[in-house]
Amino acid sequence: MSQQLISNHIRKLRFNADEMTQQALADKTGVTRQTIVAIENGKYFPTLELAFRIARVFNLPLEEVFSFHVEEDTKQTTEKKIK
Amino acid sequence: MDNKEKQILVTAISLVLIFGCYALYVYNKYIAMNFAILNDFKFWGIAFLILIPVTIVAQIIIHIIFAIINKMVTNEDMVTLRDERDKLIELKAIQISHWIFTLGFLLAMGSQAIGMPHYSMFITLIVSGFISGIISEIAKIYFYRKGF
Numbered sequence: 001m002s003q004q005l006i007s008n009h010i011r012k013l014r015f016n017a018d019e020m021t022q023q024a025l026a027d028k029t030g031v032t033r034q035t036i037v038a039i040e041n042g043k044y045f046p047t048l049e050l051a052f053r054i055a056r057v058f059n060l061p062l063e064e065v066f067s068f069h070v071e072e073d074t075k076q077t078t079e080k081k082i083k
Numbered sequence: 084m085d086n087k088e089k090q091i092l093v094t095a096i097s098l099v100l101i102f103g104c105y106a107l108y109v110y111n112k113y114i115a116m117n118f119a120i121l122n123d124f125k126f127w128g129i130a131f132l133i134l135i136p137v138t139i140v141a142q143i144i145i146h147i148i149f150a151i152i153n154k155m156v157t158n159e160d161m162v163t164l165r166d167e168r169d170k171l172i173e174l175k176a177i178q179i180s181h182w183i184f185t186l187g188f189l190l191a192m193g194s195q196a197i198g199m200p201h202y203s204m205f206i207t208l209i210v211s212g213f214i215s216g217i218i219s220e221i222a223k224i225y226f227y228r229k230g231f
Contacts, residue, residue: 031166034085034227043230044168 005069006045010036013058013065029053086162087169088227089153090146095220097145101138102213121202131209172226180219187211 014020022040026033029050038044039054046054055065084092109130113120120126150161165173191207 031168032087032162032164034087035166035168038168038230041230047167050167 006066007042007069008039008066010054010065011040013060017058025054025057028057085227086153086159088224090149090161091220091223091227093145093149094142095217097142098138098213098216098220100145101141105134105137122200124201127202127205131205134209172223175226176219176222179222180215183215183218184211187215 010025014022014025022036023033026036029036030053031050035044035046035050039046051062051066055062058065113126153159153161187207188211190211191204194203194207195201
C-alpha cells in the first residue's frame with residue numbers, strides 16, 4: 001500500500017504571472033474562486049480536465065504545475081518507529 | 084464564511100424553520116383536537132404531499148430574501164456558478180443523506196415489524212427525511228471547509 005499525494009505550484013505561478021488574482025484564474029478556468037483556493041491549499045485535487053485548463057492558463061505543461069508523489073507506507077512506518 | 088457556505092447555512096436554518104412551523108401547524112390544527120387522526124392513512128398522505136411544495140416554495144422565498152439582504156449588507160452578488168467541486172460535494176452530501184434516510188426507512192419498517200402503531204412509521208419517515216436533509220447541509224459545510 002502507498003499514499004499518493006498531488007501538490008501544485010499554482011500560488012507561485014500566479015505570482016510570476018503579474019500577480020494574477022485567484023478570481024482571475026478562476027474566471028479563466030471556469031470555476032469558482034473557492035475551488036482555486038481549495039486547490040492551492042491542497043484541500044481539493046482537480047479533475048484532469050481542470051488541471052489541463054489551469055496549466056494552459058500559464059502556458060506550461062501539466063507536470064510543471066502539478067506534481068505527483070508516492071510515499072511508501074513502509075517508509076512512514078519506519079520513520080514512526082525511529083521517532 | 085463565503086457566500087456558498089452562507090447559502091448552505093440559510094438552507095439548513097430554513098429547513099428547521101419550515102419543518103418546525105409545519106409540524107406545529109399540523110399538530111395544533113389537526114392532531115391536538117383529535118388524536119385518532121394519527122391512525123388515518125389519508126391524513127398522513129395529505130400531510131406528506133403538502134409538506135413537499137410548502138418546503139420548496141418557502142425555500143425559494145427565503146433564498147430570495149437572503150440574497151437581497153446579503154446584497155444590501157455586503158454588496159456581493161450570490162454565486163450562481165456550480166463547478167466540479169460543488170457538484171462533487173453535493174454528491175457526497177446526497178450520499179450521506181441517502182444512507183441516513185435508508186436507516187430511517189429501516190427503523191420505520193422495523194417499528195411495524197414489532198407491532199408499533201402505524202403512525203410511528205410515518206413519524207419515523209418524516210423525521211428521518213428531515214434529519215437527512217439537515218445532515219446533508221452540515222456535510223456540505225464540512226466538505227467545503229475541510230476539503231477531501
